[in-house]
Amino acid sequence: MKKKINNAVAAALICAVMVVSVPAARALDLGDILKKGALGVAGGWLVTAISPQMNDFINTITFNKGVKYEGYTKVVPIVSIGDGTRIGAAQVGATTKDAIDNTKAVAQIEGEFSSIRATALIPIDSLNPIQRFRRVKGVGVTAIINVRL
Known part of the structure; x- marks a missing residue:
């Protein structure tokens, strides 16, 4: 029952962000850069909001396939550096908290x-990453999360 509620909350958050942020970015008509920036911020917020549920989901499917990660994991936004703006998320894993x-x-x-x-x-x-770009040592990417828009 708790998983169904968590999935419902995650779905509601995704819908709310898409309904609110995309039309708002279009209505402002401040140019392509601002639209992409608004979508990036909304996407980063969304990933942060539902990261515990996504992390649990990934840990469950890897455990079910016999390849569970032995350490600490969490889901974080993917920030693109260079050409193009994208919304994404990745699960990272490390041996230390x-x-x-x-x-x-x-x-x-x-x-x-x-x-x-x-x-x-x-x-x-x-x-x-424009302000500060430092690699966190001892952390690797264990999964990529794609959302069809």
């Missing part, structure tokens, strides 16, 4: 070399 507590987001950096495309996912200690 201090390392997990210091992780606030995952920085996504993309690049191309010839016909090879690479994406680096780096656990960082800030939600704003």
Whole structure:
């Protein structure tokens, strides 16, 4: 029963953010950058709001498949650095609680070399990688969460 309530709360939060933030960003018509910024903030808030439920869900499915993470985990927003704005989330894992507590987001950096495309996912200690960009040592990305919009 508790899981059904948590899933209902998560779904309601997703709907509320989409209904409120997207039309508000369009109504302001302050340009593409501000729209993307508003969506990024709303997406980051949403990930933070439902991260415990997403973390429990990922831990449950990995446990059911026999590949449970042995340590501390949590879900944080993915912040893109460079071209494009995206809304995403990642589960991070570490062997110490201090390392997990210091992780606030995952920085996504993309690049191309010839016909090879690479994406680096780096656990960082800030939600704003423009202000500060420091890797949290001892933390890895254990799952990526995609939401169809």
